[in-house]
Amino acid sequence: MKSNVWHPNTQMSEWKNFPEITNAKGVWLIDSDGKKLLDGVASMWCNVWGHSKHELVNSIVKQTKKLQHSSMFNLTNQPVERLAKKLTTLSPGMNHVFFSDNGSTAMEVAIKIALQYWSNLGIKKTKIATLENGYHGDTFGAMSVGYIPEFFVNFKSKLFPTIRFPVPNKYRVPKNYTFSDYQNFCLDKIEKKISNNDSIAAFVMESGAQMAGGVIIYPNGFQKKINKICKDNDVLFILDEIATGFGRLGSMIEYENQHCKPDIVSFGKMLTGGYLTFAATLTTNKIYSTFLDQFNNMKHLFHGHTYTGNPTAASLSLTNLQLYEKYDLIEKVKSKSRIFQKRVNEFLDLELVGDVRTKGLVMGIELVSNKKNKTPLKTKKSINKLVFEEGRKHNVYFRTLGNIVMLVPPLAISSNEMNFLIDGTLKTIQGITSELK
Ligand SMILES: Cc1ncc(COP(=O)(O)O)c(C=O)c1O
Structure with missing residues (x-):
């Protein structure tokens, strides 16, 4: 056929x-x-x-019979409310959750929140810094921050420019460096550039390891040091836990394991246990509060999808996260x-x-x-x-x-x-x- x-x-x-x-x-x-x-x-x-897995299958069936989908535009639903509570409880420092459909959209949301945060404050910070070899999805914003030449060269002319820094890979250390020296070189480069450029809105990186880039596992302290450089220089720190959150690297929340305090973090993939497509972008009270104002000041987040906050996927995600605890x-x-x-x-x-x-x-x-x-x-x-x-x-x-x-x-x-x-x-x-x- x-x-x-x-x-x-x-x-x-x-x-x-x-x-x-x-x-x-x-x-x-x-x-x-x-x-x-x-x-x-x-x-x-x-x-x-x-x-x-019968608990997950049952969760889908049960929720679908009650309410399969209802919009988040002007409305809410119980599964999404409960899931947002669960996610903010699991993720230290995070207070608010924006739901979307997949990893790429969760990263688009993260980037938009960061850019609009500065705009809401009336501060001109519009550049995004990131690591070479990172991957954040296949939509245009995600491709821009996760530019891998072999994947995206055909679209290069339509991607927004980013400031990219090398990432230490133990297997491919440049000549004349030890791995530790090269790691310091990478961090120095980041620090110098970021401390001398006050137009950087955010630094985006995968949390714990670059997965699609070939399982490049960050050396101890690398992610934490970038987090500190960002904090010291008033640059938002965005972590992508779409592939590495919820257990892949042996931690529930990988940024906790890395002793980091991101401003924005995205989850997807394993959120529903792999049964339905769903993703979440979390942020702090500090960021969220800048989006609150009189309507006419137009500071609300300009983003939304038809299936945002889908109750079936939310209910399924909750069941999935409960099973993590039940089965340790x-x-x-x-x-x-x-x-x-x-x-x-x-x-x-x-x-x-x-x-x-x-x-x-x-x-x-x-x-x-x-x-x-x-x-x-x-x-x-x-x-x-x-x-x-x-x-x-x-x-x-x-x-x-x-x-x-x-x-x-x-x-x-x-x-x-x-x-x-x-x-x-x-x-x-x-x-x-x-x-x-
Ligand atoms: C780290 C990371 N971010 C984002 C994405 C994009 O997720 P999705 O394929 O669900 O759009 C992926 C997908 O592999 C990923 O590994």
């Missing part, structure tokens, strides 16, 4: 057809041939409990992350593997064609397709990011399933190694 579907970030000419997933249970996706695939990327990093999920993630750590060397022994980076329940395996020169692997066919096809043979579903094989399983994965995932990944990399010869 000829398909009319255009798939995301996909060279469609490479694919005759796509395996069709018909159902799923726990960490397993099942396709129309009955083949089981371990969901190695948690359905793009959002699945928490595995598929068909963060402690389990911490203990299971040791399986990844223990098995790192098995990957490093492989011919194609240059580096392995892991924290919590994420592992980034960097494929290289030359270990000595650290030359990133390049193949005729996309590496993603190669890895995906080989992975299928070993019952694992992969989606690589360029030359990085990402292991991002559902957080509630069992130890046996983690070992299955790791074994399958080792076999997959060995399999493509022989294919490339």
